[in-house]
Amino acid sequence: MEKKDSVRKITTKKTASTRKTASSITAGISIPPEMIPKELRERIAKADKKEIISETYPYREKMSSKEYEREKKLLQIELLKAQRWVSKSGQRLLLLFEGRDAAGKGGTIKRFMEHLNPRGARVVALSKPSELERGQWYFQRYIAHLPTAGEMVFFDRSWYNRAVVEPVMGFCSEQEHSRFLREVAPIENMLVENDFYLFKFWFSVSREEQLRRFLSRADDKLKQWKLSPVDITSLGKWDEYSEAKKAMFMSTDTKVAPWTVIRSDDKKRARLNTMRYVLNHLPYPKKDKRVLGIADPKIVGPKEQIYSDNNW
Numbered sequence: 348m349e350k351k352d353s354v355r356k357i358t359t360k361k362t363a364s365t366r367k368t369a370s371s372i373t374a375g376i377s378i379p380p381e382m383i384p385k386e387l388r389e390r391i392a393k394a395d396k397k398e399i400i401s402e403t404y405p406y407r408e409k410m411s412s413k414e415y416e417r418e419k420k421l422l423q424i425e426l427l428k429a430q431r432w433v434s435k436s437g438q439r440l441l442l443l444f445e446g447r448d449a450a451g452k453g454g455t456i457k458r459f460m461e462h463l464n465p466r467g468a469r470v471v472a473l474s475k476p477s478e479l480e481r482g483q484w485y486f487q488r489y490i491a492h493l494p495t496a497g498e499m500v501f502f503d504r505s506w507y508n509r510a511v512v513e514p515v516m517g518f519c520s521e522q523e524h525s526r527f528l529r530e531v532a533p534i535e536n537m538l539v540e541n542d543f544y545l546f547k548f549w550f551s552v553s554r555e556e557q558l559r560r561f562l563s564r565a566d567d568k569l570k571q572w573k574l575s576p577v578d579i580t581s582l583g584k585w586d587e588y589s590e591a592k593k594a595m596f597m598s599t600d601t602k603v604a605p606w607t608v609i610r611s612d613d614k615k616r617a618r619l620n621t622m623r624y625v626l627n628h629l630p631y632p633k634k635d636k637r638v639l640g641i642a643d644p645k646i647v648g649p650k651e652q653i654y655s656d657n658n659w
Contacts, residue, residue: 401553432631437496446550472503535604
């Protein structure tokens with residue numbers, strides 16, 4: 348009897364725990380209707396899944412999955428060649444992925460990492476700073492994660508949090524923001540002078556596509572972890588993010604460490620062209636130029652090339 352009672356108690360405890368977990372997962376995240384203009388809501392609702400909503404994007408439909416998977420596999424083979432070169436020659440590869448929320452940064456990093464040897468490649472996605480880190484020099488916690496010889500490191504957001512997210516959301520002072528914009532270029536110059544391969548990517552998503560992705564996350568219980576209160580608040584700060592981005596480009600888009608803009612309304616095109624761009628800029632042996640081709644200039648390039656009328 349004691350054994351049965353014990354089993355019953357354990358089962359009851361687990362069931363209660365499971366219900367609690369399920370409840371926390373299924374707790375819906377709602378986006379206030381007033382944060383999304385009615386016109387945009389209607390356009391998103393009417394759009395086909397494969398349709399590009401933004402009128403400024405250079406393609407009207409998303410890339411087919413069949414074509415994407417074929418090209419991705421070939422590019423990932425090239426990435427493995429590049430990783431072997433990085434490892435054997437002791438190179439240090441540092442890639443920064445920045446952009447608005449839901450711009451496709453994390454998904455692109457995931458496809459880079461998909462078949463790489465994890466011993467020589469890692470992702471850095473830091474949470475908010477601890478009490479100790481808040482008392483440190485701003486760059487200190489990021490420098491601790493820089494690649495060593497023979498390593499590739501992907502930053503899913505980086506020290507550029509202080510350029511856009513923090514000032515827009517009120518997480519830093521104007522003085523801290525200004526100081527960052529003054530200090531970052533000399534630091535990046537030192538990295539390049541010390542033989543780091545530094546790539547800085549800004550993933551540019553249209554307002555229409557960002558809203559569509561937010562709504563998809565809110566409706567999908569398996570993706571709701573991607574949607575935070577900060578993300579929802581950012582919906583009402585589109586113009587503020589744009590102004591902060593412009594200030595960042597003005598101060599940090601240098602000849603030594605330039606920004607490369609990726610148009611990411613079509614995630615598949617964004618991922619493939621980011622891979623192509625990186626691989627074309629690395630001098631690894633046995634490069635298959637037929638596979639690489641050139642990155643699509645309508646999708647990837649400097650800000651002056653991607654944004655019309657210098658409206659970057």
